[in-house]
Amino acid sequence: MGLRLSGFLGFVLLCGVPHRTLAQARPLPGSDVQQIYQRLLPQIEKIPIFDHHSHAGFADDPDVDAMASPPGSAALRSRATNPELLAAAKALWGYPYDDFSPAHAKWLIQKKSELRKTRGQQYFSDILDQLNIERAAANRALMADYLDPRRFPWVFFADAFMWPFDNQQERLRNPDEEVYIPLQEKMLHRWMQQEGVSKLPASFAGYLGFVSRTLEDNQKKGGIAMKFEVAYFRTTRFADPPREQAEAAYQHFVNGGLPSQQEYRTFQDYLFRYLIREGGRLRLPVHIHSAVGTGDYFNLSESNIMNLENILRDPRYSGTIFVMIHGGYPYEHEAIWLAAMKNVYLDSSLMELWTYPSQFKHTLKQWLETFPEKITFGTDAFPYNEVLGAEESYWLGVQSSHSALAAALAEMISEGEVTESKALEMAHGYLHDNAMSLYPSLGQRKAD
Numbered sequence: 001m002g003l004r005l006s007g008f009l010g011f012v013l014l015c016g017v018p019h020r021t022l023a024q025a026r027p028l029p030g031s032d033v034q035q036i037y038q039r040l041l042p043q044i045e046k047i048p049i050f051d052h053h054s055h056a057g058f059a060d061d062p063d064v065d066a067m068a069s070p071p072g073s074a075a076l077r078s079r080a081t082n083p084e085l086l087a088a089a090k091a092l093w094g095y096p097y098d099d100f101s102p103a104h105a106k107w108l109i110q111k112k113s114e115l116r117k118t119r120g121q122q123y124f125s126d127i128l129d130q131l132n133i134e135r136a137a138a139n140r141a142l143m144a145d146y147l148d149p150r151r152f153p154w155v156f157f158a159d160a161f162m163w164p165f166d167n168q169q170e171r172l173r174n175p176d177e178e179v180y181i182p183l184q185e186k187m188l189h190r191w192m193q194q195e196g197v198s199k200l201p202a203s204f205a206g207y208l209g210f211v212s213r214t215l216e217d218n219q220k221k222g223g224i225a226m227k228f229e230v231a232y233f234r235t236t237r238f239a240d241p242p243r244e245q246a247e248a249a250y251q252h253f254v255n256g257g258l259p260s261q262q263e264y265r266t267f268q269d270y271l272f273r274y275l276i277r278e279g280g281r282l283r284l285p286v287h288i289h290s291a292v293g294t295g296d297y298f299n300l301s302e303s304n305i306m307n308l309e310n311i312l313r314d315p316r317y318s319g320t321i322f323v324m325i326h327g328g329y330p331y332e333h334e335a336i337w338l339a340a341m342k343n344v345y346l347d348s349s350l351m352e353l354w355t356y357p358s359q360f361k362h363t364l365k366q367w368l369e370t371f372p373e374k375i376t377f378g379t380d381a382f383p384y385n386e387v388l389g390a391e392e393s394y395w396l397g398v399q400s401s402h403s404a405l406a407a408a409l410a411e412m413i414s415e416g417e418v419t420e421s422k423a424l425e426m427a428h429g430y431l432h433d434n435a436m437s438l439y440p441s442l443g444q445r446k447a448d
């Protein structure tokens with residue numbers, strides 16, 4: 001009896017079962033949830049972060065995005081009137097005022113421009129240091145010399161290859177496209193300049209060769225992934241046309257003439273699939289904007305993340321890593337099931353800025369309870385204007401995610417779903433390790 005008892009005690013000690021057993025999960029957190037939250041938060045804040053999706057840069061830098069957002073209706077929290085931005089300005093710069101009146105805002109603009117001059121390439125690295133971000137992926141048209149590439153690995157845009165023809169009809173679809181499509185044309189010309197191509201190749205094979213060379217060269221220049229924001233420009237339902245049809249469209253329209261919408265889409269459907277296959281060959285992960293977007297005419301049903309299920313679950317692309325940027329928001333609860341595919345990951349950026357921590361906590365909790373090893377952290381920091389810059393969005397993104405993450409995990413612990421040490425392991429995975437595992441080249445380069 002004595003022996004059996006000590007054996008049982010030994011088992012309890014070995015398994016590290018705390019005073020609260022994990023045998024049966026409960027539907028409600030206990031009265032300890034606040035305490036667990038307070039205990040977790042400082043530990044979570046100490047975890048070095050990999051920001052999987054951000055747009056580092058200054059508001060006056062046209063290379064921040066390949067696309068400029070026309071004014072659309074912004075969600076409450078993302079408006080310039082958000083009082084949390086005052087907290088950001090105080091925390092980051094010691095802003096001495098309690099409002100952003102034009103006279104006061106001038107203080108902030110001056111402060112930033114002084115630091116921009118004196119700190120040079122360190123300016124944005126300083127922001128990362130303040131927020132315990134080890135590296136932040138910089139999703140930009142081209143890299144900027146004011147960003148340290150060791151801290152800001154480049155994610156380049158790959159959409160422009162899908163718009164090589166006369167885009168008159170594409171532009172006319174709505175006023176947003178009038179803004180977007182010319183920027184895609186500009187981006188394509190930049191890739192052509194980079195590759196020394198003065199005119200689009202006469203043959204389709206020549207065009208695909210040019211596309212592949214651009215991807216390879218961008219990778220050599222430090223690009224760690226290619227990004228699509230195609231949802232802003234057309235439906236994300238991609239058909240599967242044979243090469244001959246895409247080739248016929250190319251031959252027909254490469255030197256001019258207006259393709260019908262169907263002809264253009266067929267060509268694009270093929271090109272998109274070619275690009276993601278190349279992502280597999282080159283070990284270049286594919287990032288896809290998968291959430292609702294800004295602007296007046298963004299079509300939510302045409303860009304629903306589930307439209308991409310045929311691509312993500314296609315065994316032909318199993319060698320390509322897909323990162324679903326913004327986690328399919330507002331369909332993030334369905335989207336997590338796409339991460340069942342071993343090559344599909346979700347990024348949580350934008351959600352933590354557009355929703356409040358109380359709401360974002362539910363998202364994280366469900367994700368952590370489903371595929372915790374497939375979810376990654378991102379801010380979607382972006383320079384909205386001179387006062388509300390990428391700097392403030394990095395701050396808000398990190399604060400919001402830290403608190404929502406601590407709250408989600410505290411509930412999971414209190415409800416008997418995971419141990420505290422398992423919860424912290426999940427936090428490390430989400431904030432850093434899961435994303436880093438996708439970029440072995442970064443593991444070899446030192447961050448500082």
Ligand SMILES: [Zn+2]
Nearest residue numbers: 053055139380
């Ligand atoms: Zn973004």
